[in-house]
Amino acid sequence: MKIVSVEAIPVTVPLAKPIVMSHITVERSQNVLVKVTSDDGIVGWGEGVEATDITGDTQDSIRAAVDFIGPRLVGEDPLRRAALWWAMKKMISANETAIGAIDMALYDLAGKAFGVPVYELLGGKVRDLVPALTMVGSGNPEADVAAAVAKYDAGFRWIKVKLGIGELDDELATMRGIRSQLPPDAVLCGDANQGWSEPQSVRFLGALDGLDVQFVEQPIAKGDHNAMIRIARSSPIPVCADQSVDSFADILAFGHSGVAGVSLKLVKLGGITGVMRGAAICESVGLAVNLSGKIAESSVAAAANVHCAAAMKAIEFGCSPANQGLSDDVTSNPLRIEDGMFPVPTAPGLGIEPDTIAG
Numbered sequence: 001m002k003i004v005s006v007e008a009i010p011v012t013v014p015l016a017k018p019i020v021m022s023h024i025t026v027e028r029s030q031n032v033l034v035k036v037t038s039d040d041g042i043v044g045w046g047e048g049v050e051a052t053d054i055t056g057d058t059q060d061s062i063r064a065a066v067d068f069i070g071p072r073l074v075g076e077d078p079l080r081r082a083a084l085w086w087a088m089k090k091m092i093s094a095n096e097t098a099i100g101a102i103d104m105a106l107y108d109l110a111g112k113a114f115g116v117p118v119y120e121l122l123g124g125k126v127r128d129l130v131p132a133l134t135m136v137g138s139g140n141p142e143a144d145v146a147a148a149v150a151k152y153d154a155g156f157r158w159i160k161v162k163l164g165i166g167e168l169d170d171e172l173a174t175m176r177g178i179r180s181q182l183p184p185d186a187v188l189c190g191d192a193n194q195g196w197s198e199p200q201s202v203r204f205l206g207a208l209d210g211l212d213v214q215f216v217e218q219p220i221a222k223g224d225h226n227a228m229i230r231i232a233r234s235s236p237i238p239v240c241a242d243q244s245v246d247s248f249a250d251i252l253a254f255g256h257s258g259v260a261g262v263s264l265k266l267v268k269l270g271g272i273t274g275v276m277r278g279a280a281i282c283e284s285v286g287l288a289v290n291l292s293g294k295i296a297e298s299s300v301a302a303a304a305n306v307h308c309a310a311a312m313k314a315i316e317f318g319c320s321p322a323n324q325g326l327s328d329d330v331t332s333n334p335l336r337i338e339d340g341m342f343p344v345p346t347a348p349g350l351g352i353e354p355d356t357i358a359g
């Protein structure tokens with residue numbers, strides 16, 4: 001089997017409701033689907049999600065990188081995924097999003113060639129259902145508590161509050177209010193998206209002492225690992241690093257440091273191959289895993305996240321594929337949440353076939 005083409009297809013992925021974070025509001029994402037075709041006609045699909053605030057990648061830069069890498073893969077065996085992953089990383093510096101999108105497509109193609117879901121290529125399933133980590137957050141305590149209760153009533157059990165949007169005292173009230181209104185089986189966490197200073201982080205986390213909160217993610221801006229470690233060591237609440245983790249070296253730097261876990265993303269680590277390697281490193285250095293999509297991704301990248309989550313030993317800090325809340329997807333049969341859970345697709349490959357692509 002040989003690769004005959006690698007195509008980059010620009011798409012717009014819109015949200016029904018904007019997602020507000022401390023540093024950015026996302027209404028839509030300009031992404032790139034990747035289509036890899038073999039000489040026997042099997043097609044694999046992947047997706048690169050723009051992430052100007054995390055990787056710096058735009059739709060144009062992802063497309064350019066795929067267009068650069070693609071011709072260099074023509075004639076190669078698409079089933080040699082590990083070899084091609086390393087080869088891509090030698091072809092072009094950084095550009096993990098484009099590498100990851102092609103890697104995702106190679107897994108989809110291989111699954112279809114072997115007639116198995118992607119999770120079988122990762123060692124098989126650990127779980128059949130992946131709890132969906134869903135988000136609320138506006139800076140308004142009353143509105144956010146009501147939104148969290150509505151999410152719980154809809155079947156969600158993992159709820160993340162977007163923080164760093166409003167005043168610290170208001171957001172403390174939000175966390176306390178949600179925790180008081182939700183039953184014990186609800187898992188509550190927060191994400192400040194780099195929104196605070198070190199003193200603000202210490203104050204906020206200290207004020208949560210005694211509250212049942214699974215973790216708070218990325219309280220300060222990326223770039224100062226020592227500050228993140230100081231905050232984590234002083235915090236009564238587990239701290240998760242997201243934007244501070246761009247590489248395997250960053251994961252290792254936070255291992256056994258006081259930081260409780262890290263967020264693994266397909267766009268940051270080079271796709272399925274990179275995320276699964278990152279999870280293995282986390283296990284070896286005592287870090288919990290948060291497996292997170294980049295807002296907003298279609299069901300293609302979301303399915304890749306779910307397959308990874310299905311095959312990982314543990315996802316202690318939850319999984320949040322980011323096709324939640326789309327107003328339009330690239331497929332008429334999108335990845336769906338049922339009673340707060342993502343059923344793991346069982347069709348060969350990723351289990352998602354784009355059919356309504358709009359540039």
